[in-house]
Every structure is written in C-alpha cells, then in structure tokens.
Amino acid sequence: MISRVTQCVLLLPNIGEALRSYAGQSFLFRVLRDYQRFGITDVTLLTTAGTSDFLPCLHEKLPLQGTLTTYTLPTFTVEALQQVAALLPETFFLARGDRLCDGAVFPLLPLMTAHLETPRSIVDPNGTPALTLLSKQALRAVPDSESLTDLLHAYSETISVASQVLSPDALPFSAYPLHRPAVFLDRDGVLNYDHGYIGARERFEWITGTFSALRRIARSGHHIFIVTNQSGVARGYYREDDVKSLMSWAIASIRSEGATIDDWRYCPFHPTAPVEHYRQDSEWRKPAPGMIQDLLMKWDVHPADCFLIGDQETDLQAAAAAGMPAYQVTSEKTLLDWTMELLP
Known part of the structure; x- marks a missing residue:
C-alpha cells in the first residue's frame, strides 16, 4: 500500500x-x-x-x-x-x-x-x-x-x-495567483470533535462535513493552514512526537479525500505547565498571533487576503492580532456551514 x-x-x-x-x-x-x-x-x-x-x-x-x-x-x-x-x-x-x-x-x-x-x-x-x-x-x-x-x-x-x-x-x-489567499483553521473543535487533549487516533473523531468543507476551500484556490494549541504536551498527556504523528495521519486522511493541508503549526507551551520544559508564555500560543504570522511569512501570504475559522475566543483574538477576520464554529454552525457561506 x-x-x-x-x-x-x-x-x-x-x-x-x-x-x-x-x-x-x-x-x-x-x-x-x-x-x-x-x-x-x-x-x-x-x-x-x-x-x-x-x-x-x-x-x-x-x-x-x-x-x-x-x-x-x-x-x-x-x-x-x-x-x-x-x-x-x-x-x-x-x-x-x-x-x-x-x-x-x-x-x-x-x-x-x-x-x-x-x-x-x-x-x-x-x-x-x-x-x-x-x-x-x-x-x-x-x-x-x-x-x-x-x-x-x-x-x-x-x-x-x-x-x-x-x-x-x-x-x-494567466489567472494563476501570484499570492494565494489563505484560510487558517483551528483543529480541535473545528475539524474534529474536541474531546480534550487529543494525542492519539483513537480519540480523534472527524466532525461530519469536514472533508467536504476542506475540498471546497482547496478548490477555491486558497491555501489551507492549521494553527493549533497543544498544551497537552505541556501537561504531560502526550509528546510532541505524538502531535506530529497524529497530524501526519490526519493530513494523509484529508488528502485521500481529495483535499489538502498546505502547512500547519502547533504550540506545545503553557504558562503554568506541569512539565517545566514547556512552562513559558509563547508568542505562538493563541491568542498570540505567532503561528499565524510564521505561516504568513513562509508562504508569502497577505493577511488582508485571509480569514480564520475557529471555535474558541482565543482563535478569534489571534486572527485579529494578525490582521484578518475570523469566524466562530458553534454547535449550530460547522466548518462546512461557514465555507458554504464564505466560499459559495
């Protein structure tokens, strides 16, 4: 295989x-x-x-x-x-x-x-x-x-x-985009159900409509980036290698469904972490915009051409700090609902 x-x-x-x-x-x-x-x-x-x-x-x-x-x-x-x-x-x-x-x-x-x-x-x-x-x-x-x-x-x-x-x-x-627009996505609570500190496939459950939403975004010509706080590392629930392994599997699953994730960032730090190595205030931890800014710089993307979809207030604050609008996923409005509205 x-x-x-x-x-x-x-x-x-x-x-x-x-x-x-x-x-x-x-x-x-x-x-x-x-x-x-x-x-x-x-x-x-x-x-x-x-x-x-x-x-x-x-x-x-x-x-x-x-x-x-x-x-x-x-x-x-x-x-x-x-x-x-x-x-x-x-x-x-x-x-x-x-x-x-x-x-x-x-x-x-x-x-x-x-x-x-x-x-x-x-x-x-x-x-x-x-x-x-x-x-x-x-x-x-x-x-x-x-x-x-x-x-x-x-x-x-x-x-x-x-x-x-x-x-x-x-x-x-041609109409080839010299600078693609981009959609930034939180992970837990947006792509998958947030069962709390998810570090393994066994606890990762896709939200219905996620693949359809990602296909819609990808075919609209947007980059797709994931920015996710992973304080479960700082709390000792799982390791950074577990985060990377889980994301590799998730991205492979997304690609097998005809969409893609261009790139992603995660933050393992927390200011009151039990694990001393990860106990710090990080500019990458949302609501700070560090993860978003790093992707903007690497991919030469303009924030005015981007938006973020997340489920937490910290997601919206990080987007605002990076200079882009944001939209909140709720139990009544999923990622698919937002993409159908924003990318008809």
Whole structure:
C-alpha cells in the first residue's frame, strides 16, 4: 500500500525557461511551491549534460521542506531514468519544471494512499500533460527508448482538468495567483470533535462535513493552514512526537479525500505547565498571533487576503492580532456551514 507520496522527479529540458523570473520568483519556484502544497517534500531534478552548472545555487532558493537531489542524464528517456530508479521510492510523481497547471494534483490525491498499478496522467483541455503519478513497476513496462518529456501520458490513464498547462511565456497572461489567499483553521473543535487533549487516533473523531468543507476551500484556490494549541504536551498527556504523528495521519486522511493541508503549526507551551520544559508564555500560543504570522511569512501570504475559522475566543483574538477576520464554529454552525457561506 502507498502510505504517502512525497517524491517528485522533475525534468528540466529547458533550464533557461524554468528559471525565468516573473514578479520576483522563478517559474521553477512556483512549480515547486504548488507541489509542496500537496505534501511533496523531496525533489529529484534531472538535467542533461552541460546544463547542471546552476544547480548548487538552487538549494537556498527553492521552497522545499525536504531534500533536493540533482542528476545529469545523457538523455530524457526511460532507460536513462532507470539509472537512478533505485534511489526513488516505489511510487512518485513525474513532472516538468517548465510546466505549471494550477491544482492539477487534486484528482490524484485519493490515489496517493491506494495501490497503483497503472500510471495516472493529468492533462489540460488541450491534452497537454501536466504531471504523472507512476510506480517503478509501471515504469518497467514502458519501452526503454520512450521519451520522458511528455510524462509517459501515452502509457497512462488520463484525467482531464479545466486548468490550462502554463509555460513561462503564458504565466504573465494567466489567472494563476501570484499570492494565494489563505484560510487558517483551528483543529480541535473545528475539524474534529474536541474531546480534550487529543494525542492519539483513537480519540480523534472527524466532525461530519469536514472533508467536504476542506475540498471546497482547496478548490477555491486558497491555501489551507492549521494553527493549533497543544498544551497537552505541556501537561504531560502526550509528546510532541505524538502531535506530529497524529497530524501526519490526519493530513494523509484529508488528502485521500481529495483535499489538502498546505502547512500547519502547533504550540506545545503553557504558562503554568506541569512539565517545566514547556512552562513559558509563547508568542505562538493563541491568542498570540505567532503561528499565524510564521505561516504568513513562509508562504508569502497577505493577511488582508485571509480569514480564520475557529471555535474558541482565543482563535478569534489571534486572527485579529494578525490582521484578518475570523469566524466562530458553534454547535449550530460547522466548518462546512461557514465555507458554504464564505466560499459559495
């Protein structure tokens, strides 16, 4: 079973095009930022001989949480890719650094946690492939001489999307958002029922309509961020590793339902914590806005384009301190209700 697809093999057939800058960011930066929204943290960049001099400088310029690996191949063929296949996971994305298709990963999200026997390619209304999800097993069934530049979509089941595949030339004239708006969400009491200090899956219960709400937000073009106080760590009820493990599972579940969480922050501190290491007043603990501000800075998001949905007064106060409106979940008005009203 595929537990989570985090690897992307990115072809760079035209490095000059991929590095072309628009509004202060290279095209390649925008490609990787879009893929990172869906949990792709590790990228293998493939170039051909004589074009790899620029690669060392990329490590500091690209928005990756994981690893960036580079290889120079003699040609962009299946046979050449097989040379590095041993270093890849069983299932990965194949894409190009000079193509961008807004939201193209969404149809593939439910497949990222299922057994994949046949490659799946996303194509735009013109039939241009945007990216392909494939396995090494499927790759072995493709002729060695086959070119990679069309992302093997001739050997894949295709899924059509409404968005156009953009080239660097087309980006300035497109509706692609240079700065996405964002929705910030509290976790307990908004996504799941707040049973008090939830540190394990056994106590995590999704609120009805959560997945539908998240799909609506994601398809509206908004980033989705989670900001959650987790004083259960400070009280000794569970560890930080438990928070991270639970969130990894929750995000994988959300992606399997066709939505995503772009990023998240948590605060384990409390001013009167029994565990001394976590006893402090933290700017990340709501009602302080630290978690929100950190995400705004990392993702280059403007607070005027954002709003928060939470269930506690501290959520609303944190949003106000960060300069954005907020809306309160109650027993009468759920996350789904709010998203239907705010994002019709």
